[in-house]
Amino acid sequence: MVVKTERDDMTWYKCEKCGLLFDDQGDASQHEGNCDAEDPSYIQ
Numbered sequence: 251m252v253v254k255t256e257r258d259d260m261t262w263y264k265c266e267k268c269g270l271l272f273d274d275q276g277d278a279s280q281h282e283g284n285c286d287a288e289d290p291s292y293i294q
């Protein structure tokens with residue numbers, strides 16, 4: 251899930267899986283679809 255966050259008076263979109271920040275929501279969504287970081291919810 252992409253998380254909207256504000257930093258330095260700018261809105262960023264963060265990949266919840268790996269923490270990468272994007273300045274464009276579309277880029278963030280696209281990245282997340284390809285993100286191979288493990289989802290913490292799968293770790294038990």
Ligand SMILES: [Zn+2]
Nearest residue numbers: 265267268285
């Ligand atoms: Zn990611």
